[in-house]
Amino acid sequence: MSGDPKNQAAEEDLRLPFDDETGHGTGKRDLAGLLIAVALFGLAMVIVNDASGYPIRRSYAKFGPEIVPYLIAGGISVMAVITAIMAWRGAFEARDPLNIGALSWLVGGIVLEIFMLYGGTGFIAGSAVLFAFAARAFGQKTLPLNLGIGLLLSTLLYLLFRYGLGLSLPAGPVERAIDLLLR
Amino acid sequence: MDTFILLFEGLATATQPSNLMFALLGVMLGTAVGVMPGIGPALTVALLLPVSLSFGATGSMIMFAGIYYGGMYGGAISSILLNTPGETASIMTALEGNRMAKRGKGGKALGAAAFGSFFGGMFATLGLAVVAPFMVMVALSFGTAEYFALMVLSFMTVSAAFGGSMSRGLTALFIGLTIGIVGTDKLTGQVRLAFGIPEMSDNISIAIVAVGLFAIGETMYLASQYVNHKEKAQAVSGSVWLNWGDFKRCIRPYIRGTGLGFLFGPLPTGGAEIPTFLSYTTEKRLATGEARREFDEGLGAIEGVAGPEAANNASAAGTLIPLLTLGLPTSATAAMMLAGFQQYGLQPGPLLFTNNADLVWGLVASLFIANLMLVVLNVPFIGIWVKLLTIPRPWLYAGILCFATLGIVGAQGSPFALILLLGFGLIGFVMRRFGYPLAPALVGAILGPLAEEQLRRGLMINQGDWMFLIESRIALAIYAIALLSVFGPRLWALVRKASRKTTAAA
Amino acid sequence: MKNFGIAAFVAASVMASAAVAQVSELRIMAPAGPGGGWDQTARTIQSTLQSEGLVPNIQVENVAGAGGTIGLQQFVNRSTGDAAATIVGGYVMVGAIIANESNVTLSDITPLARLTGEYVVVVANADSPINTAEDLANALRNDIGGVTWAGGSAGGVDHIAAGKFAQVAGVAPEQINYIPYSGGGEALAAILGGQVSVGVSGFSEFSSQIEAGALKVIGITAPERQAYLDAPTFVEQGFDVDVQNWRMIAAAPGISDAERAALLDVIGTMAASDKWNAELETKGWVNTYLAGDDFAAYLAEQITATTAILADLGITE
Structure with a gap:
């Protein structure tokens, strides 16, 4: 040089x-x-x-x-x-330790939702489970509370998009009951 | 001056109370769906077409214009606050915008985006009123050689999104290019990299790639880093609002972004992506002083939000030029608006301006109104949007996941889309963990297929003769710009250094 | 990708029609994303049946992908024997099933009726030396690679129409220089910009430019002249090219004859209604209603012909 x-x-x-x-x-x-x-x-x-x-x-x-x-x-x-x-x-930067537990909850939630949607459980239930698992991954451990909020949110989203926009979402028993009620 | 008389008449139409209502409704809806990753303005317009018939031609067109503009801004909100681009047009906004949000400057970023949308939309609409016929000629003179040159230009400037490491940026770009070739090759019908899975024989929707890499990947990354301590996200530090200093920094990016968006909007290359890429690159290249430091140290520079946001709204207006004058939709949303016209028996094209002048100018005027509405409606809400970040993290991220999956499942109608989403989420997670930038992967996935298509189409038209690439003067000019954008700054630095030396010696 | 029209959302003006057999519930699968042609067909059927009071309860479901074959697969798997399940489809599906080697085919469902159709037009820039079908045929015979065709996706309806013309003109279909574009708009820009020799696409893609005189029509693939277009058909110019991009509705496999008859009754009443025809007109679609056994025979013949032409085009082996 x-x-x-x-x-x-x-x-x-x-x-x-x-x-x-x-x-x-x-x-x-x-x-x-x-x-x-x-x-x-x-x-x-x-x-x-x-x-x-x-x-x-x-x-x-x-x-x-x-x-x-x-x-x-x-x-x-x-x-x-x-x-x-x-x-x-060794040119990669040092990485923080991996929280495998949290990651598993998250990935598990998505996998479970996929299975539920394929199995015909419907969008609302699948989405609520995903919500609960994801919240668990971030350290919110009260499962019933998480599920409750998830159900509320996904029902709201379902109503909004199904009836506000006419989007078709995977339907299961809960969705069919709602459709029957609102007919 | 006829143009302006017509425009004023149009304004009179657009400011009727009922039409103002439609503009308001459109902007609100557009913003709401723009925030949802995966569901964009095009899908919303498609789904609302049946409902809108009862609104009348002018009313529904005004509403659709509102949805279009609102959607562009809504995409920015989720990009900035959640690092989840709601639309492909706001991928670049996520880069600097989210860094700003992480430092408590989300409000300023949103402000820069809102005013940028306004600025870009306003001036591009004005441009639409004045130079529409000229722009159409430019758009029509572009053939495969010119488009391919544009792709080359975009690829050469993509390194601005690489972040610190060139090798990792290139790797991300190649991963994106790989994603881009999955599915049916448009020119031969050959199915590539589908592994016999029917769902993969369609090209992978960019929405899935973007939401997977950014939203899902980011959430996984954060979860994997999660240690059980009460960490409070820094929602706001300092004022939420833009001050004069911020505003001054935004002006030039606004002007450049608007110019880029307006130029690229009328070209059939897929809408707002390329102008936003180029705008971001330009701002990063030109940054000096404080902005330079913020770009380089990953602190989030307001210019990187201002430019692309002006560009994407300006391109939305630019898109309307070929739509109205030729009946030629250059983006998905424009295609849906074309459908809207057709439902009223209106055929956009050369005759629309003469046969339905009142409607055309009513639409142009309503774009102004929708734009104004966007700012009036959204600026006061910035404080509330920023509060989104104060939702407890477990529920905030769980909510993002629910939104993301709803958007993807709703738009694709098949749970298979979720499998892809999970796959891209895992890729995004690994990339984040090892310091790979995400944006080049998306750029590759979007531009790769376009570039390949244009090149091969040009070769077909010219029966295998490669010379067509350099026979076009416009294309050569674009190549020159591309070279200049890569080597220009270095040459400039050398020249300056040399001249300083000579002056010192003299 | 064509005919983005609209389904009217009219407050249900219930008109009881006693003559029609009772179908109380219907689900329509549109094997495509929201907004496309099949989705709009499904939603138009939905709104017409509801406002005419023929079926009180109807839902549309979208399953996008692979030219409709993903939706078809799901339909056959889930709905066998279900009289309330229907699916919308069309000519594109015929080609997609062959090209994708789909393991579920149209013979696995119960065809009901062809509802609408659109003819393909071949156009050229107003400045082009090509004016008639004969000119085009001569140009092809002189230099087949020099004639560039801009149209929709490889193996699609536009490509098939181009291939059939080549065949009739006496040149090898697989040698035509056919350049697929992803949307009508892009192809239109290439034709208007003079980058290609001719364009081939559904009439609605080109209608406004034809009206404005920027494009001239070389021919339309209809069996006879159409009221909306003042241009000769290929047939009357001596080139027997008859291609229709049709759309249909079909029922699930394994339903009883009585159930099929009831569905045919409802669909027939719908297709004859003023409401339906008014809807079609605003969208620029042509009512090409053909039902029952006639349609089943037509479908079988289309499948055979398409298999042959796709092989001639070099799309399939």
Whole structure:
């Protein structure tokens, strides 16, 4: 590196984009970061695998639907390598400890709502359960209270959107009872 | 001067009490649905079409205009306060706006957004009245080469949304591009990355991606960080209202944002996304002093809210130009408004201005009214909106989740959308945890398919000859701007340094 | 994507019609998002049946996705034997089922009636050297790749119409340079801007520009001249291209003959009502009512023909 300040500034400006600029890294090898690199590489493989199966179609463009996916897969592979280097060098910032319990309540709530909607329990009940679980995740432990508020909110939302806008929401017994009452 | 006489007559129509009522109703409804992630103005207009028949042509058109503008502003509210863009048009608003809200400046951000919406809407509507025919010619002269150049410009400026780390920004962009190719390829019908799941053979709705990455991902992130202490969100620090200093900082972004929005609105490239991207980038590039520091240190700069918010409302007005003069809808909401016209047997197009002049000018005038209504109605409520953040956190976030799932399920009509939502939520969570920026992923998901489509369409029209890309002067000019926007600041810095040296030596 | 019209929301003026068999409840599935053509058809049926007093209680449900095949799948899975369940659909679904290799097809439901339809028009910029179907055919024979067609999605109705024309004109359908656009508006801009040779889409997409003289009609895919359009059909120009983008209503599989007859009765009364026809007119839709066994035969013939043309276009194997 030369001592000329102008050159130095220019070098700084035209620095390669792949170094990590934040400079707050831990400096320790990062297993989770390596996992991300592996996941990215896996994604690239999935894209290539998918694109290689497209039938050849003649087109005046001479540019089929598989080319852009290949380009994207290439880009992702490069990013996977860079991510791996970053993780190896410990360039990711330190992370706070993970509250697995809270996260499980939250994800569990969404999963349960999906099952309830597929199972025909209806929007109001599913939404109330999601509300209760999510509130639990954030440390509000009185389940009946949470459920109560959730029911109130989702019933209100249902009435508003079903009857105010005519939006069709997944219906279950509760919804059918309301529709029957309001008919 | 005919234009202005007609406009005044229009104003007389629009200020009739009943029409003012419709404007009020529209703005209120629009704001309400704009706040809901996933449900936007287009869907609202679609659902209200049947009801509106009893309002008469002018009344319902005025209401729809109100919904459109209101929706743009409503999207900003959830972006700023909850980091959950209600609409794609307000993705950029979330970046700086939410940072401001986290520092107790949510009220100021909302104020900047409200006045920005007003400013953008007002001047773009004025522009609509004056230069509509000219803008139509510009829009029609754009072909695939020019559109592709615009996409390139947008991609080259996206790095402004990268945050601290280039490599992570690029990774996010590539993830977005991947999301963009899922579904049926428009040009051949080839289904890509659907893995045999019928629901995935449609392109993934950007609403699901945005709500998943931002709202669900953010909520998961906060929950994962949650430790059992009574933390009080800082709802307000200092005055809620904009002071003169804030306002002065907003003026230039307003002007630039309005210009961008108005220019891009009439182009069939999907509406407000590109002008808001470009406006944000411009503001970030041009920031100096206090604003520079706020952008760089992630404190939330008011310019980053003001510009995009002016841009998205200005583009809403710009969208009406091709709609009214050509019958050409350039955004989903415009398409629904076209439907509204058709229900009254009106066919937007070259003849509308001559055959139904009173209606057209009534509509233009009602845009002014709706705009005014938006500010009058929303500014006093800013204090109340900000109070949203004082709801106890468990219930606030539980509520956000309920809103988000309602919006997605209601718009898609299938629980499968929720599975995707959960998936994107988990991706968003991992990205947040490892310091990946979210906005580039959305930019990639929106622009990627557009760019691919324009390029391949151009190649089809020109039978595989790539030269068409550089045969257009407009396209070349756009490429020049793109290069300048990337290398310009560096060159400028070098030139300045060099000249300083020569003056010092002399 | 076409004909965003509107369902009237009129205070129910109940007119008892004693002749019609009793159907007290109906659910209509629109296998598309709110706002599109199928959704509007469903909601128009809903409002007409209610205001005519034919069925007191009707609900519309939207299930969007994959050209209607997701809604169809759900309909067949959930509603077998349920006489109150109906589904709206159309020609687009025929193509989508073939292209997506859907495991549920239209033969799994009970077709009731074709309700409305729209014909496809081929247009050119007013400055274009192409004026007639013969001109277009000659241009195709000279340089098939040089004639660019702007229209809707690949394998959709517009593409099929273009392919049929190519076939009749004696050139290979899969060699036409067909450029799909995502909406009528985008295609319209490309035609008006002179970037493509011709445009092909439903009449309503182009009607205002045709009226204003910015676009000229090369031909319409109707069997005979239409009152709303002063332009020749392809058939009368010697090119046998007859394509209709129709919409239908169908009932659930496994219902009894009596139940089917009752539904047909209600739908028939609706299609003949003034209210229905007035609604269709404001939307610019054409009443192409065809019911019962005639429709079932028409549907079967459409499926066969579409399978063939999609293969000719190179969309399917």
